[in-house]
Amino acid sequence: MTVTMSKILGGREGAIGLAVLALLILVILPLSLDLFRLGLVGKYTTYAFVAVSLVLLWGNGGILSLGQGIFFGLGGYLMAMFLKLEASDPISTKIQTTPGIPDFMDWNQLTALPWFWEPFNSLPFTILAILTIPALFAFIIGFAMFKRRVGGVYFAIITQAIALILSILIVGQQGYTGGVNGITDLKTMLGWDIRNDGAKYMLYYVNALLLIGSILLSRYILSSKFGMLLLAMRDKEERVRFSGYDVSNFKIFIFCVSALISAVGGAMFTLQVGFMSPSFVGIVPSIEMVIFAAVGGRMSLIGAVYGTLLVNFGKTMFSETYPELWLFLMGSLFIAVVMFFPNGLAGVWDKYAKRVGFIRRIMEGKGKADNTSADSNTQGAKA
Template sequence: MKQKIICILVLAVIIILPVFLLSDFRLSILSKFVVFAIVAISVNLLWGYTGVLSLGHGVYFALGGYAMAMYMKLQAQPLPDFMEWSGIETLPWFWKPFQSLPFALAMTVILPVTLALLVGVPLFKSGTKGVYFTIISQAITLIVSILFVGQQGFTGGSNGITGFKGVFGYPIGDPTLIKILYGLAVAVVIAIYFVSKFMLRTHGGVIIQAIRDRETRLRFLGYRTDSFKILTLATSAAMCGVAGALFVPIVGIISPSLMSILMSTEFVIWVAIGGRGTLLGPIIGALVINYAKTSFSESLPEYWWYFYGFLFIAATLIVPKGIVGTLKEKEWFQNRFNKLKTEHE
């Protein structure tokens, strides 16, 4: 009990210190990393625990972001500037409900979940799995991103949506807003961590892990594994949408580039390096990799992509089970060794 209290206090100090030690710019960057940690948790829930690799989570992330961006844009301009440039004189009917914050917040979850169901139901019901699902998720990502780029008058095209004035009554860039968004991002990642932990301890959580390990045997026992995979995909998409909604006020832009296959691949890399199938692994992976990425891009702007690739290869060779997975494995062997030593004595 005392150790748990000490851990909570240490964690609280680690979370609070950046508010006082970092500049507003650095704190905003850290907030973005925390948001990416939410995405990593969502990818890990589907890939790490259910065994379904998706390279299309960038779409769910971006849809949540667009929903929030539409609300923020309408608070800045009754008719977005990119619509005026495209010759649109009145606000489209599907934009009007986004003048309401509750509606926009609801859409940050509903839109990604709806797409996830449209993708998951026909694919999983038809028995699609493995690399075939991964390839189709890439194709869907490409289709949606092309659609958003092509609809310049409604989505802002390749430039996306930007030019926000503020949110929650504070202007963009205000020091108070930066601190609020950091606190909100941390609160959400902690909440999603514990929600995921609770889910994995339920009967359904045991089932999805069994799907990853022995799906055929589970089907033989009478379980409808496709339904569990659909539900997990929808839950994962909802988490991604929430992350996208937080990303927009922190960064100040949303664009189709966030839907790219490259972005979705990065999500998977964070999980792989942090530790697939662990709760803390994705969080650590997202924070460490994005910190390294930012550091390399600032100090070596021409070569940072090479360092980024080398970092991934090195981590894969040195810690194939991820940072947390490797540490857990060493801890297990150490405990086993100590037990055998005690029995021998």
């Protein structure tokens, strides 16, 4: 294994952890769950993109964003625009007053497709937009904030406010965005029906592979010199600044990368679930996504994925079993994690894995000592 590959995989332990995660989401869960439950897992793993981005941004960079739902929602809406245009061909919409435009535009008396929707008739343009527009938006926010040394709780509050503003804007511009209902009734992608069983399995695997790819990309960033400077910046920002580095540029870059990863998750959410609404853009989903990272461990990329799965499985189980109490049960789970496991699932694993490894090393050392003693006695007897 080359040095670069070793860094990307996180060494021997990191490679094993990633292999276990890949085995779980690519083999075990698809074989053990029906299509409905597997679809839920697919939806949960789209949230994991945001949790992974928060490990980069918050865990390693010390930048708490309470507005990651902005970028998740942007990625989802951009993909939904392409899918909605494909579903709004003149034949399918012939009963409308204005055929050939999305139904919610027709309901709001629009008579032509808005100019900024036109480019989304192209899938390559849509993919490029998903990868650039959220990152560009993050750059604008980051440049405005970090160049003025706005950070800590103030940055968290500002991102929260931006998430609220964007969700209100989406709801208010009903004729262009679908309003509170969002963009729904998404059926095909380039003529491929994304609603049948085969398509759902295919999208699940594509999403899982992209998630693993985002983890590898994040590890590559964190294992580089930039990653070390990111940690130094988190712990001693002034020392990094006095060393001659422009801290604000580092913050802007990692904020843009986290936005890009979140946007990919949002686009895959739209493809798998078949709609996108402003309920995934506002404050509540953004805070929930921070909780996913906190439960899994805000310093662990793989832990963030497990935390996302655990919290969402808990939400599903509690809401199905105790529909009147599930919010209280989920709240209790979050409080318990914060109080007793401040480093999340990854912290628990590190603690007990190291303890078991320490005991094993002691036992191995004792065994070697006993063997040495026995060999010495045997040699003495022979003498």
